[in-house]
Amino acid sequence: MKKRLALLAAGLLAMAGGALADTAEVPGIAFTRFQLPNGLTVIVHEDHKAPVVAVSIWYHIGSADEPAHKTGFAHLFEHLMFSGSENHKGTYFQPFEVAGATDMNGTTWFDRTNYFETVPTTALDMALWMESDRMGHLLGAIGQKELDTQRGVVQNEKRQDENEPYGRVDENVLANVYPANHPYHHDTIGSMADLDAASLADVKQWFHDNYGAANTTLVLAGDITPEQARAKAETYFGDIPAGPPVPRQQPWVLPLTTDTRSVQHDQVAQTRIVRTWVVPQLGTDDAVQLDLATTVLGGGKTSRLYQRLVYQDKLADDVSVGLSPFALSSRVQLTVDVKQGVDPARVEAAVAQVWNDFLANGPADDELARAKVANRAGFIRGLEKVSGKAAILAEGQVYRNDPGAYRKDLDRSERATAASVLAASKKWLGKGSYTLTVMPAGPGFDPAAEDKAVVGRPAADGRPAPVLPPAGHYTVATSTVDRALGVPKVTSFPSLSFPGLQRGKLRNGIEVVLAERHTIPVTQVQILFDAGYAADQGRKLGTASFTSTLLNESTADLDSVDIARRKERLGAMIGSSCSLDTCAVALNALNSELGPSLDLFADVVRHPAFKAADIERVRGQWIAGIAQEKTDPTSIALRTLPPLLYGKAHAYGIPFTGSGTEKAIASLNAGDLKAFQHDYLRPDNARILVAGDTTLAQILPRLDAAFGDWTSPPGTIPAKNIGTVAAQAKPRVFLVNRTDAPQSLILAGLLAPSTKAKNAIDLGIANAAFGGTFTSRLNMNLREQKRWAYGAGSMLSDAKGQRPMLFYAPVQTDKTAPSAEEILKEIRAVIGPKPLTDAEIAKVQAQRVRALPGSFETTASVLSALSGIVIYDRPDDYVQTLKARIDGVNRGSAEAALSAVMHPGSLTWVIVGDLRKIEAPVRALNLGEVQVIDGDGDPVKASR
Structure with a gap:
């Protein structure tokens, strides 16, 4: 496979007078397809580059198949499929978390419902047991409680979507472009009224009618052979009935006749x-x-x-x-x-x-x-990830046989x-x-x-009747699986394979760090500068990100459009961006065009023109983007909370969107951008990271030709003020009004030690148990038990200095105050009467260690790990030794790390919602002193 792709890429982008060269061969994803006697279609793709298998199971049923007045039902049922099965009670995620699954989820769309996960090869039996148990043994586990829980979760998902800017557009568009009797007339998530009306009988009938084996495609892609796949599919799925034939909706293309x-x-x-x-x-x-x-x-x-x-x-x-x-x-x-x-x-x-x-x-x-x-x-x-290839094969089978x-x-x-x-x-x-x-x-x-008031497009004549699939003569096998024994234990796990780092230097002293990854004929290069949003301190806020964006606009010899066209002709991706502590310019190039792609990349990095026309065009887009941030609940919170946590004198006391303020961006000029480039985007502040299908002997001369004669400007690199901030002496609450918001966004913050701290892994594991995984305390409380949120959690953002520990929950408006109260209760409990247990710590350790083999499947993921090693001064073998570091965490060290950070009396809360409905209940909680602020964090008069 690799040889075929390399040959393809070599001829793919050869340009002759601006025209694409003839390429007869199409990239291939080799597969084997067979059908079990019960009608289950199985597709197998071998890819042994990593010891993982992507499991992708597609049911040919979606929102287009929903009867009248049952909109949203297919999606609601998808949620119910994660509630457990007859032989595995409780959330579906738990066994997968401890087995180290990655890319795990389920989705519903117009024409299908799919479930997927990528698991270590040794956990494949567990994954297939779980998928087959909910396909063949679900109804006994679904009762009114489960239905009510997932109904509430889905309704909060709908509120969350509609709370985003332009979040109601799709529903309006579908109603007006498709006739009222078209399967696509309504959106997948459905209406609140129909979700309320869904009954347990409806649920069971939907399962019976649509979730049989003959209506299902199973794709196994990765470290597996067709022979192994057939044996496992027969073992776990062979006894599941085919189910009744499911009528297939037929294409109905009915364009509008007028505007x-x-x-x-x-x-x-x-x-x-x-x-x-x-x-x-x-x-x-x-x-x-x-x-x-x-x-x-x-x-x-x-x-x-x-x-x-x-x-x-x-x-x-x-x-x-x-x-x-x-x-x-x-x-x-x-x-x-x-x-x-x-x-x-x-x-x-x-x-x-x-x-x-x-x-x-x-x-x-x-x-x-x-x-x-x-x-x-x-x-x-897209061929790097086995899950991506599995989805391509499944889509072709389900939609086009x-x-x-x-x-x-x-x-x-x-x-x-x-x-x-x-x-x-x-x-x-x-x-x-x-x-x-x-x-x-x-x-x-x-x-x-x-x-x-939306009327929508009226019903139309001529809708084709659904067609039953060809009749099949299906039989079921006798099961050899004793499901009473429960989920199969996963007792062994494959070892991590991560490339050893290689280092070199250009003739001007720039360090090059390489991680070889020979999967597809692509090389990724990243030039990393020690700068970031934190470098805005003492400058106009947003300077770092704005300058980074302008790098990719024009050079001394090429204008913005010239650069874009050259990238397209080369099939290259060049981008520039900043994070809290760094700025980076990155190249993703096909090896067949690596030489000219590097030439263009070097021109962008070294010779930005900062032309007036580009600055004005981007300035207008930027200011519009800031205005949009102030209408988005999450962005509002991320703009206002950091200055409150760190103080405006700190380098991190800025909007964490990195976009700055309208006033600052309006005043930026070419001189400001050139000054930032002079101070930070320079060779003596740069390191070059490379990952992909190359070797040090191949890439170093190319990089030296492109960057080796790049000289540093005079002057020293400015120091950033990343000092230590004391914890807040008392809790504070800041409210931001968003009239008519269907949800409230709760974001609370504390300060934690740097990512570079010795106990960073201990704190990360403790945080994951508290609020960083699906089965964490915070999510299980607000989503699965209370059903007040689509999801809730806690997170630790990486930073060289003190990093923020954030508690996040978008919740239905009438549960704003109770949700904040629950978050506070959980925080107090975990450092008080209900500390983390050995089991909670072990669960996260198992997940993180066992996910390692599947976590570095792509070149981008390898490059990301490489960046972390460089930014946070980690040893070159950090990834290879991560298992031992994670295993070294115990309940005591996790508790100590968490207790040192989690001080309820120091919480700073930002709550964004309709103050007419939430302000009085929040004030009544006495979480701390309450102040109303605007989207810039400035005080406003308290609402009545």
Whole structure:
């Protein structure tokens, strides 16, 4: 496999006059497919690079199959499938956590429900036992309590989604682009009323009708052979009945005949235009052609609409066009964030001109070639994770009865011509569409009343009847599994395989650290600077991130669009960003184009131009982004809490979004950016990290050619004030109003020792047991027991200095005060009468140690570990010795680490919600002195 991909990549991106070279071969994911006598389809893909197996199980049932007045039922049932089974009582996550599973979850969409996890090879029997137990032995474990619990969780998930800016858009769009009798007319999460009406009888009938073996596809991808897979599938699934045949919804593509529109209001800072077209379903030739068309129209900086609206006319801060492919019908959607003060009608007029020109003339050859490169490069990068390959195979089987269907789409994309893309675009993108304009809400905004007034598209004639699959003659085997023995024990685990680090130096002294990873023909390079948001101290807030972003805009010889086009032609990804303590510029390059990609990368890093036009364009986008942050509950809390925790004189006493303030960004100029570059983005403050398909002998000369003659400017690197902050003398509560919010966001913080502290692992394990895993105390309390939140937890952010320990819970509005009270109770209990137990500590230790073999499957994950080693001064063998460090934690050391940090009397609370409903109950709790602040953290008059 590796040789085939390497050969493919070598020829993939050879450019001749800007056109993509002919490439006949499509990347392959080898698979074996068979069916058990009970109808279960099994697909196996061998990939022995890591001792893990991805288990992906897809049921061909989704929200499109829900009967009238039962919207949201498929998704609710997905949640119920995590509540336990007849032979495993309690949450489904527990056995997987102690076995070291990664990538574990379940999702529901229009046409399917899937469950997945990646487990150590030695835990595969446990995983298959668990999946088969809930497939074949569920109903006895589902009662009214379980239904009520998950119903509450799902309803809070819905509230959480709607509490985000633009969170009500999808429901409105679906209702208006699909007829009332179309399977896609309603969104997957459903309505509150229908969720309330779901009964236990409904649950059991849904399971009986849709969760049989013959309606299911099981994919095993990773360290396994087809022979092993067949034997295990027969053992664990062979006795499960096929189930009744499930009618298949049929494609129904019904474009709008005219252009329709409506307006929605929301707690947003910026008008957004969302325009949608109905187009053919996935697997059709037209869908592939339209995917290429949308890339040309709105697939990034070089796209036509971005060029016109953002660069040329300066009417928008962002614009995108994309295809969302589904089994019955797809959508093309245009999204425009309108620049402040611009009339949306002007934006729509400019869009129409670009759109009509495209429909008249189609894409240019170079535009189409770059779109094809993006498709293929993305596919190659997606081959690293076995879970990703499992999903590709499952999707092909479930939707198209062909695990290799992706090949057809890649071939179609490669064969596409400007004429074929134009023909499909004329056919579908010249038809009617639905435009939803989302505008900032004014006083008296009533989202419920506005949503209730949505009429939607009326029912239409001609809906095709569902079709039963071909009749099968299914039989079941006699089970050899004694399920009364419970979940199989996992008694052995594979060893971690992590590349040894290699070090070298460029001729100017820049250190290079390499971790070889020969999986796909890709090399990743990161230049790491000791800077970060903390380097904003004494400067205008947001300088670090703003400067980092401008690096990727233009150089002395290339403008912003030139850079973007070169990246697309090379299939390269170049990005720059900052975190709390560091800034980094990163390259992800296909090995076939590594030389020119490194040349472009070096130009971006070394010769940023900081052109006035780029600064002004990005400034407008940045200020709009800050305004949007102030409408998002989580961003509001992350902006306001750190200055309260650290004090504004500390380097960390800044908004943790890193975006700064509107006033500071408005005043930034090229001189500020050049000064930051001079002080921090320099070779004597840089280290180069490399991970991927290369060797030190190969990469060092290339890096030396690109960066070896880079000289440091005069002057010293400024010191950052990362001093020690004393714990707060008394608790404080800060309230931020968000009128009509369906939920409240609770964020409370304390200060913990640095990530570099000797007991950092002890504290991390204690925190995980308290609030850092699904089965942690905090999540089980607020989600599973109280069902007041979709999720709750605690987290420790990495930092060179004191790091924040945060307690996080988005909760339904009427449970704001009780939830804060529960968080405080849990904190007091864990350092008082109810300390962490040996079992809780052991559970987290087991999870972390056993997850190690599957945690470094990708080059990106290896590079991330490499960054941690460099930033926090860890030994080169840190990952290899992590098991011993984790095993060395005991209850005493974990308790000591937690008790040293968790002081209830020092808590700083930020609660974002509708103060008309939450302020009085929160004040009544007496959590601490209460003050009302705005989104900038400044005091405001207390509400009545």
